[in-house]
Amino acid sequence: GQQVMQIPQYQHVQEGEDFTTYCNSSTTLSNIQWYKQRPGGHPVFLIQLVKSGEVKKQKRLTFQFGEAKKNSSLHITATQTTDVGTYFCAGAGGNTPLVFGKGTRLSVIA
Amino acid sequence: NAGVTQTPKFRILKIGQSMTLQCTQDMNHNYMYWYRQDPGMGLKLIYYSVGAGITDKGEVPNGYNVSRSTTEDFPLRLELAAPSQTSVYFCASSHGAGPYEQYFGPGTRLTVT
Numbered sequence: 001g002q003q004v005m006q007i008p009q010y011q012h013v014q015e016g017e018d019f020t021t022y023c024n025s026s027t028t029l030s031n032i033q034w035y036k037q038r039p040g041g042h043p044v045f046l047i048q049l050v051k052s053g054e055v056k057k058q059k060r061l062t063f064q065f066g067e068a069k070k071n072s073s074l075h076i077t078a079t080q081t082t083d084v085g086t087y088f089c090a091g092a093g094g095n096t097p098l099v100f101g102k103g104t105r106l107s108v109i110a
Numbered sequence: 111n112a113g114v115t116q117t118p119k120f121r122i123l124k125i126g127q128s129m130t131l132q133c134t135q136d137m138n139h140n141y142m143y144w145y146r147q148d149p150g151m152g153l154k155l156i157y158y159s160v161g162a163g164i165t166d167k168g169e170v171p172n173g174y175n176v177s178r179s180t181t182e183d184f185p186l187r188l189e190l191a192a193p194s195q196t197s198v199y200f201c202a203s204s205h206g207a208g209p210y211e212q213y214f215g216p217g218t219r220l221t222v223t
Contacts, residue, residue, distance in 0.1 A: 001169075006152075031209045042200055043153070045211040088152065092208045097143065097168065102152035 002027050004091050006101030014109050019076040021104035023089035030094050032065055032072045037103070038085045046087075079108050111136050114215035116201050122221045123191040131186040131218050133201030141204045142184040143168075143212065144176065146197040153200065159184055160207070191222045 003026040013019050023032065031050045035043040047056055049065035049072060056063045062075045072091075076083055086105045090098040117132045135142065140161045145153040155168030159178040173195060175187040184203075188195060199218045204210040 033211060035212075042214040042217050043202075043212075044214070048209060048211060050209060090212075095207045097141075097155055097158050097207060098212065099155075100145075100153040105150070 002091070002093050002096075002099050004089060004099045004101040006089055006104055008104055009102065010105045010107070012107045012109065013079050015081060016078050019079050019083070019106055021074050021087050021089075021106075023072045023074075023091070023101050025070045025091050025099075027070070027093055029069050029091040031092055032069075033090045033092075033098065034063060034072075034074055035088045035090065035100075036085050037088065041085075043088060076106075079106070081108050081110055084108050113137065114201055114203055114213050116199075116215035116218050118218060119216065120219045122223065123188075125191060125193065125222060127191050128187070128189050129191070129220075131188070131199055131201075131220075133184045133186065133215060134182050135184075135201075135203040135213070135215075136182065137203060137205075137213065138181060139203035139205050139213075140181070141207055141210070142178065143202045143204075144174070144184070144186045145200045145202065146170065146195075147200060147217075148197050156186065156199075188220075193222050196220060196222045 034046040037043045054065040060077045086103040088103040090100045143158040144156040157176040159165045201215040202212040204212045
């Protein structure tokens with residue numbers, strides 16, 4: 001079945017440093033979504049990418065969808081303590097339920 | 111709108127007991143999902159439903175049952191609880207499959223001892 005792999009599993013950064021998490025699928029995706037889960041909280045939708053090579057920005061967050069629609073990345077510029085949490089990518093191959101990656105847990109040291 | 115609500119927030123079960131986790135959404139979403147999240151791990155799909163009366167298995171359905179008699183409600187039943195079912199359970203809903211964002215409930219933290 002479809003698998004979505006995410007690296008790294010953990011990332012510790014100093015406040016102000018940049019952070020990137022990568023997501024790779026075993027199959028071509030029709031779309032990819034990113035979610036953020038704060039410690040003790042529930043996943044919250046951040047963004048969806050649909051087009052090959054698509055790049056979207058939300059303030060300090062930049063999301064990319066690969067040309068082959070099999071990989072994606074989330075980059076945070078100048079991390080802040082409010083960025084702490086686990087970031088999940090989730091992909092769908094069509095009209096099927098999303099498959100979530102295992103997530104990248106981000107710690108930000110002030 | 112309350113979004114997706116789940117009850118209870120916490121529960122401790124003894125091995126072999128049964129319980130039902132409740133999930134309700136008020137967004138008139140067709141799709142509803144149950145996930146479990148083990149400590150430090152990702153989300154694993156247990157069951158999902160594409161509409162009232164229709165359910166399907168996800169990645170880890172064993173030991174669970176679901177029903178969907180209304181659009182709003184999607185309860186998850188645990189029969190004969192086992193320690194391996196200790197986890198945080200999230201219910202989610204979406205307008206459709208694929209390119210629709212999922213809205214998650216606050217979760218139920220279940221411990222089986």
